[in-house]
Structures are given as C-alpha cells and as structure tokens.
Amino acid sequence: MNILYLAHRLPYPPNKGDKLRAFHQIKHLARNHRVWCACFVDDPQDEVHIPILQKYCTQLTTVRLSPRLATIRGLAGLACGKSLTQSYYEHQGMRRVLDDWYKRTTFDVVVAFSSSMAPYAMFAPCRRRVLDFCDLDSAKWSQFADQSRWPLRLLYRTEGRRLANLERQWIDKADATILISRSERDQLSSDIDRRKVHVVGNGVEVSDSPIVKKPSKENANAATVVGFMGVMDYKPNVEGVAWFVKSCWPTIRKKMPQAEFHIVGRSPNSKAKKLACYEGVRVIGNVPDAQQAVSAFDVSVAPLLLARGLQNKVLEAMACGKPVVLTRQAAEGIHGEPGQHFLVQNDPTKFSQSVISLLQQPIVREQIGQRARHYVSVHHQWRHELSKLELVVTGISQAANKCVYPNEPRASARADAQN
Numbered sequence: 088m089n090i091l092y093l094a095h096r097l098p099y100p101p102n103k104g105d106k107l108r109a110f111h112q113i114k115h116l117a118r119n120h121r122v123w124c125a126c127f128v129d130d131p132q133d134e135v136h137i138p139i140l141q142k143y144c145t146q147l148t149t150v151r152l153s154p155r156l157a158t159i160r161g162l163a164g165l166a167c168g169k170s171l172t173q174s175y176y177e178h179q180g181m182r183r184v185l186d187d188w189y190k191r192t193t194f195d196v197v198v199a200f201s202s203s204m205a206p207y208a209m210f211a212p213c214r215r216r217v218l219d220f221c222d223l224d225s226a227k228w229s230q231f232a233d234q235s236r237w238p239l240r241l242l243y244r245t246e247g248r249r250l251a252n253l254e255r256q257w258i259d260k261a262d263a264t265i266l267i268s269r270s271e272r273d274q275l276s277s278d279i280d281r282r283k284v285h286v287v288g289n290g291v292e293v294s295d296s297p298i299v300k301k302p303s304k305e306n307a308n309a310a311t312v313v314g315f316m317g318v319m320d321y322k323p324n325v326e327g328v329a330w331f332v333k334s335c336w337p338t339i340r341k342k343m344p345q346a347e348f349h350i351v352g353r354s355p356n357s358k359a360k361k362l363a364c365y366e367g368v369r370v371i372g373n374v375p376d377a378q379q380a381v382s383a384f385d386v387s388v389a390p391l392l393l394a395r396g397l398q399n400k401v402l403e404a405m406a407c408g409k410p411v412v413l414t415r416q417a418a419e420g421i422h423g424e425p426g427q428h429f430l431v432q433n434d435p436t437k438f439s440q441s442v443i444s445l446l447q448q449p450i451v452r453e454q455i456g457q458r459a460r461h462y463v464s465v466h467h468q469w470r471h472e473l474s475k476l477e478l479v480v481t482g483i484s485q486a487a488n489k490c491v492y493p494n495e496p497r498a499s500a501r502a503d504a505q506n
Contacts, residue, residue, distance in 0.1 A: 088195040088481065089145075090116055091188070091211060094126035095176060095203035097149060099136040102353060102377075103318055104399050108221065108267075108289055109200050110140070115473040116198075116480065117143040123192065125184055127152040127176070146188075150180045165242070170249040172224060176203045185211070196480055202250060205257045217480055218257055219265040219287070222396030222420075225251035226274060230393050231322075255279060263479050267396040268420030287476045288420070289397050290469030291406040293460065310345045310367075311446050314384035316377060317400045319355035319370075323393040327414075331390035332362045334435035335442070340367050342443050351380045381407045385452065386445045389413035390438065396420050402467050405429070405459035410452050412441045428455070428462045 098109035116122050128134055128149045141147045157175045164174020188194075189212055196215045199208035202224045208216050228247035232240045258264045258279055265287045266272045272284055315331070317324040328350055336348055346367060350359065353373035363370040374380045381387065387404035389411060397420035404411050411429040418431050425431040430445070432438040445452045 088120045089192060090120050090122045090480065091185075091194045091197040091213065092116070092122055092124045092200070093197065093204040093207050094124065094200045096130075096152075097126050097128050097133045097136065097140065098124075098200075099133070099140045104289070104396075105201065105221065107399060108219075111290070111469055111473060112198070112200075112219070112476060113140070114143050115469075115476065119477070121145040123188060123194070124148070125150070125181065125188070127178070127181070129154055129157075148184050148188075150178060150184060152176075152178065165246065165249075170253055171242075171246045172203055172250055173206055173253065176206075181207065198480060202254060202257070205253075205261075209257065209260055215263075215480075215482060216261045217263045217265065218261045220254070220271075221265075221267045222271050223251075223254065223266070223274060225254055226271075227393075227395050230395070234326075234393060251276075258283065262482070265476070265479060269422070270419045271396060285475070285479045287479065288467060288472050289399050289402065290467050290472045291399070291402045291463055292469060293406045293464040310347045311343060311385045312347050312349055312383055313339070313386045313388060313442060313446070314349040314351060314381065315388055315390070315400075316381055316403065317352045319350065319352040319359040319372070323391055324352070325356060325359050326393070327389070327391040327417075329358065329362060330392055330435075331388060331438070332365050332368055335390070335439040336365060336368065338436070338439040339442050339446075343446050346446060349380075349384070351377070377403070378407060381409060384409050386442055387411045388438075388442065389417040391417040394419065401429070402463050405456075405463045406467075408453075408456040408460040410445050410455040410459065412438060412445070414438075422466070423459070423462045428459045430455070 092113055094109050096106065098106050098113060101107040101110045113122055113124060122144050124144045124147045126149055129152045137147065137149060160177065161171040161175035165171040185207060194211065194213045196217060197208045197211040197213045198217045198219060199205050200219050202220055205218050208218060225247050228243050228250060232243035232247060235243055255276055264284050266284060267288055269286055272286055275284065315328055319325060332348065339346060348368045350362065350368070350370045351374055355370050355372050360370055362368050381404050387409045389398055389401050391414055394416040398417050401411055401413060401417060401421060413429060413431060414433050415431055418425070418429065423429060430441045432441050
C-alpha cells in the first residue's frame with residue numbers, strides 16, 4: 088500500500104511522547120508498505136536527524152514552521168472565530184507539497200497524526216482516512232482552562248470548545264480514528280459512532296534482563312534517589328514537578344535526609360531550574376541515555392496534575408523495574424492494578440508517605456518494580472500496539488476495536504476507590 092503519513096513535527100529523535108509514537112508507527116508501517124511522510128519542523132536543530140528518518144520513507148518532505156509566526160496566525164484565527172490549533176498549522180508550504188504529491192502519486196491511505204494535521208487529511212484524495220488523535224486535544228485545552236486565570240482561562244476554554252466541535256466533524260468524515268487509551272475513548276461525545284474509534288496505546292521495549300540499580304563499593308553509601316523523567320519546558324511536567332517539590336519533598340527529606348530528587352529531561356525552563364534551590368533537589372537536564380538515567384532511580388514519581396492519554400514516562404520507569412508513585416491523572420491511561428503495579432495518590436501527605444515507605448522498604452520496592460516490569464512486558468510492548476495500528480490503517484480493524492483488557496475496571500475508578 089501507498090501510505091501518506093502527516094505529522095505536526097519531525098518524528099525524530101524520539102525524545103518526546105508524540106515523536107516517539109510517530110517514529111515507531113512510521114518504522115512499523117514501512118516494513119510492509121511504502122510510506123510518504125510530510126511533516127513540519129518547528130526546531131531547526133532537528134533537521135540534522137532527517138537522514139535517519141529518510142531510511143524508512145519512500146519520500147520525506149519537511150516544511151519549516153516558525154513558532155512565533157504560527158502563534159500570531161493561531162491567535163488571529165481564534166479572534167476570527169476559528170480554532171487556534173487549526174490556524175496555527177495552516178501553512179501554504181505544506182499544501183503545495185501535498186498538492187504536488189497528489190499529482191504524481193496515488194495514495195491508498197492517509198494517516199494524520201494529531202488533531203493538528205487532521206484538516207490536511209480531509210482533502211487528501213485517498214480511499215481511506217485514518218486520524219490518530221492520541222489523546223483529545225480539546226479536553227487538554229479545557230483542563231488548561233480549569234487551572235488558569237482570566238484571560239487565559241477564557242482563551243483556553245474557547246479553544247477547547249471550538250476544537251471539540253472540529254474533532255467531532257473530523258471523526259465523522261474519517262474512516263477510522265485512533266485514541267491512545269480506553270479512558271480517552273470513554274470521554275467522546277455520545278453522538279460519535281464508536282465503531283469507528285479504535286484504541287492503540289503506546290509501548291516500551293522491555294529488555295530480556297531488567298536494568299536495576301545494584302550496590303557496589305563505590306555507591307554502597309550513595310543517597311537514595313527519587314526521580315522524574317520528562318521534557319522540562321512542557322507546562323504540565325513543570326507544574327507537576329513543582330507541586331511535588333513544594334508540597335511533598337520537604338516531608339520526604341525530613342524523614343529521609345540523605346534522599347535526593349533528580350529531575351531529568353531536556354530543555355528545563357527557568358521555573359524548572361529554580362527548583363534546584365530546594366535542599367536535595369538536582370535539575371540534571373538532558374542525558375545521553377534515558378534508560379540508564381531511570382535505572383539510577385530507587386523510586387520514580389509522576390506527580391502530574393494535568394495529564395491526558397498514556398504517560399510513556401511511567402511505562403519506561405515500569406519497564407526498568409522501578410516502582411512508580413503517580414497521581415490519578417497520570418494513571419488514567421494505564422490499566423494496571425494500583426498497589427500491585429504502582430501506587431496512586433493525589434493528596435500530598437499520602438503521596439509523600441508512599442514515597443517514604445518505598446524508600447524504607449527495599450524488598451517491597453523490588454517486588455512492586457518487578458510486577459510493574461512484568462505488566463508492561465505483557466500489555467505495553469510496541470509490537471503488540473503496532474500490530475493493532477496496522478489493522479486499523481489497512482482497514483482490517485474489527486479485531487483492533489476489541490477491548491484489550493475486557494475484564495478490567497477502569498484504572499481511574501480503582502484509583503478513586505484507593506484514595
């Protein structure tokens with residue numbers, strides 16, 4: 088099949104959740120099909136990676152997108168009654184690229200990654216249109232509104248409402264829509280045809296032997312490490328980590344004076360860097376090997392107060408055999424068992440106590456970590472999720488639309504019962 092893949096940013100390097108998902112999708116589809124990829128580049132530094140992505144594509148074309156000009160275009164569109172997201176990504180350069188391809192190539196399927204690229208898919212002359220929304224961006228804007236002050240609250244709420252209307256229209260016109268978790272699918276409007284909506288999650292690659300933090304003569308007296316891994320110029324990550332440092336870390340540090348909190352992730356902004364002034368907190372920034380960095384954690388935390396979809400940072404920590412303490416929001420897309428595969432708390436006192444308990448009980452820590460690793464190895468390996476993706480893309484999607492864990496209650500409901 089000839090597949091046209093549209094992405095809102097270059098899907099490489101896979102150092103963010105959206106890039107990671109898009110790269111694995113392209114890599115998998117290219118095994119059995121011919122993939123043409125058209126994407127924006129919003130960071131010129133990413134262009135050095137274009138040759139790597141070209142290895143998987145019959146043809147790859149990138150269009151530079153200026154975030155400053157796109158923001159102006161988006162706000163202007165919002166003021167004129169349009170969606171900020173749709174206006175942000177309206178670009179004549181992308182339309183020219185696609186129009187040229189349509190003249191020279193017959194595409195069987197178009198796959199649009201995220202709501203940002205959905206408008207381009209609506210006009211593609213293909214027999215099948217597939218939208219991978221991952222999580223619902225409209226709901227994310229509404230969450231931003233709930234946690235913001237005026238006038239941002241009004242702006243975010245308006246965008247959430249307008250984008251939700253567009254999402255319903257796009258789902259109706261598309262042949263298939265993909266969401267990253269059942270909880271995202273459950274939040275769709277009741278007037279949407281659920282038979283066209285499929286769940287394809289993210290995955291991890293679990294090694295045959297887990298990477299664990301082993302004591303040695305050099306580190307036998309080393310501090311216990313609590314860690315967070317995530318991009319640190321992303322607002323939900325920064326605000327979640329700031330909440331943990333200010334509301335939970337003093338209690339943990341008082342009980343465990345030798346403990347350190349490591350904030351690992353590229354592009355820490357000024358707010359993130361200021362957290363290093365707290366005792367025992369280290370803002371490490373970017374690292375060459377993310378898995379190795381996570382392997383140094385004794386406990387991983389995901390204290391996100393605003394989260395959508397499926398958190399790869401949590402899956403990756405679990406794949407490394409690390410116990411994770413996370414909020415209900417961060418646990419929403421993971422259908423493991425709280426208390427068995429991870430610990431869920433939203434109250435800062437309980438969150439702190441959960442971390443302290445794990446730090447003080449290495450055997451319990453090891454048991455939860457190994458159960459977590461086994462869980463993701465069974466339910467969240469990339470090869471399983473990508474097999475479902477191919478069923479949807481090719482149209483053999485009935486099997487992919489079945490519930491992956493039909494007998495399990497929703498993770499959010501179990502988390503509510505636990506707290």
